[in-house]
Amino acid sequence: MKKGGLSPNLKLSLPSEEVSFAKFLTQSGTFMDGDLLVNRDGVRIVSQSEVEVPPPIQPTDNQLNLADIDTIKVIGKGSGGIVQLVQHKWTGQFFALKVIQMNIEESARKLIAQELKINQSSQCPYVVVCYQSFYDNGAISIILEYMDGGSLADFLKKVKTIPEPYLAAISKQVLKGLLYLHHEKHIIHRDLKPSNLLINHRGEVKITDFGVSAILESTSGQANTFLGTYNYMSPERITGGKYGYKSDIWSLGLVLLECATGKFPYIPPEQSEGWTNFFELMDTIVSQPPPCAPSDQFSSEFCSFISACVQKDPKDRCSAHELMMHPFISLYEDLDVDLSSYFKNAGSPLATF
Numbered sequence: 001m002k003k004g005g006l007s008p009n010l011k012l013s014l015p016s017e018e019v020s021f022a023k024f025l026t027q028s029g030t031f032m033d034g035d036l037l038v039n040r041d042g043v044r045i046v047s048q049s050e051v052e053v054p055p056p057i058q059p060t061d062n063q064l065n066l067a068d069i070d071t072i073k074v075i076g077k078g079s080g081g082i083v084q085l086v087q088h089k090w091t092g093q094f095f096a097l098k099v100i101q102m103n104i105e106e107s108a109r110k111l112i113a114q115e116l117k118i119n120q121s122s123q124c125p126y127v128v129v130c131y132q133s134f135y136d137n138g139a140i141s142i143i144l145e146y147m148d149g150g151s152l153a154d155f156l157k158k159v160k161t162i163p164e165p166y167l168a169a170i171s172k173q174v175l176k177g178l179l180y181l182h183h184e185k186h187i188i189h190r191d192l193k194p195s196n197l198l199i200n201h202r203g204e205v206k207i208t209d210f211g212v213s214a215i216l217e218s219t220s221g222q223a224n225t226f227l228g229t230y231n232y233m234s235p236e237r238i239t240g241g242k243y244g245y246k247s248d249i250w251s252l253g254l255v256l257l258e259c260a261t262g263k264f265p266y267i268p269p270e271q272s273e274g275w276t277n278f279f280e281l282m283d284t285i286v287s288q289p290p291p292c293a294p295s296d297q298f299s300s301e302f303c304s305f306i307s308a309c310v311q312k313d314p315k316d317r318c319s320a321h322e323l324m325m326h327p328f329i330s331l332y333e334d335l336d337v338d339l340s341s342y343f344k345n346a347g348s349p350l351a352t353f
Helices: 106-121 152-159 164-184 212-219 223-230 246-261 278-287 300-309 320-324 339-345
Strands: 031-033 036-039 042-045 069-078 081-088 094-101 130-136 139-145 197-199 205-207
Touching (some): 081 139, 152 197, 152 246, 164 300, 300 320
Antiparallel strands (some): 031 036, 130 139
């Protein structure tokens, strides 16, 4: 069996004072693929180096354990699995438990390892926190920070549209999250959409599910699956060309335009009720001019911001850093926009605030 050393900055389910190495046996349910080592006791991210390692260390009492949480309800589906609202039995604290079934192609396991690695090592107030990961009953279970306002997609169903001042405040937080992923972690999200932007009662907006789209790409075989996941995809990705961080900026532009107008920017043909053909939508995104914010309904700053995001040539598209300095981001700062009250007043959250 291949052996590997645990990355020293990823504690996962090991006590902090003993984060050195771990080894698990295949007969206990372990599989190993690249830099993912997982068994029924937890997930370990390991290096490629061949080293001798001591026996596994038992978890301590102060660590999260699947046996110590109660499932409240399912709060989301998609991205390769389901998300449950769970509560810690002893502290009463809420968490989100993401469960990814492992009956997927062998090639996708490395991508799951990548997602776990990013999540476990991410420390940014604009990215959803991942506390711990486990392998349980043939599935990866990831304990995440619970965002009690749900997703931006949930929120849009309640409010239909979001006024510009609030969009500016939301945009600023999302851009800070993208700056972190792009420049600190050197990661392209690849699946930025309303359901992957989560909110809470404190008025915080955080990015989740970065890295998951890569898993979906290698496991999804049906066009309707792609349609639901990839309608925010940039033109350069659709055409199979090289893409970079700015592909996320395209997606951000579409998300914000949808939040502003209450509808997905690419309108389906008049004779249909929606996009039923994945390739027809993709062809429209590639061949037609990019969408824009109606100048008679929105400020020139917002229209300019959207235009800066949805340039079809990524070279003409602004980066997250450049967008942070765009006039739209600071346009409403004097109003002291209160996202916390706005989110709370919009309707009932997923759980009591």
